[in-house]
Amino acid sequence: RITTRGRRSSRSTPTRSSSRSRRRMRCWRIIKKHADEILKSLKTQDALLEIALQLEEVALNDPYFSERKLYPNVDFYTGLIYEAMGFPVNMFTVLFALGRLPGWIAQWREMISDPETKIGRPRQVYTGETERDYVAIDQR
Numbered sequence: 189r190i191t192t193r194g195r196r197s198s199r200s201t202p203t204r205s206s207s208r209s210r211r212r213m214r215c216w217r218i219i220k221k222h223a224d225e226i227l228k229s230l231k232t233q234d235a236l237l238e239i240a241l242q243l244e245e246v247a248l249n250d251p252y253f254s255e256r257k258l259y260p261n262v263d264f265y266t267g268l269i270y271e272a273m274g275f276p277v278n279m280f281t282v283l284f285a286l287g288r289l290p291g292w293i294a295q296w297r298e299m300i301s302d303p304e305t306k307i308g309r310p311r312q313v314y315t316g317e318t319e320r321d322y323v324a325i326d327q328r
Contacts, residue, residue, distance in 0.1 A: 223269050237268060
């Protein structure tokens with residue numbers, strides 16, 4: 189189980205060391221490089237974009253984030269690119285999904301090619317607590 193805690197928490201945030209995480213880091217660096225190139229070539233002056241870039245700079249240089257290997261994800265950079273290109277924010281979700289669509293279709297095709305598969309479900313088993321007493325927020 190992974191719990192989300194505030195920055196001042198004494199608990200540490202879990203880190204990833206899987207090969208999937210390493211692939212994401214490579215992808216993140218590639219997207220960031222291209223995002224920087226595109227943003228420079230567009231030469232846009234947008235206050236929101238400037239704030240996002242400053243936020244990125246702080247997150248990349250803050251020991252809290254770097255020690256835990258927490259970096260802006262791929263969608264952060266693609267969102268900046270979409271913003272700089274003039275796409276409306278309500279289109280971002282569609283644009284993010286379009287890039288993932290080939291993978292989703294490939295996964296679906298693999299699933300339906302297996303006659304044993306009746307319905308697609310995540311292959312995960314919850315191992316956390318089964319029963320807990322409710323504690324009101326003001327008493328936590």
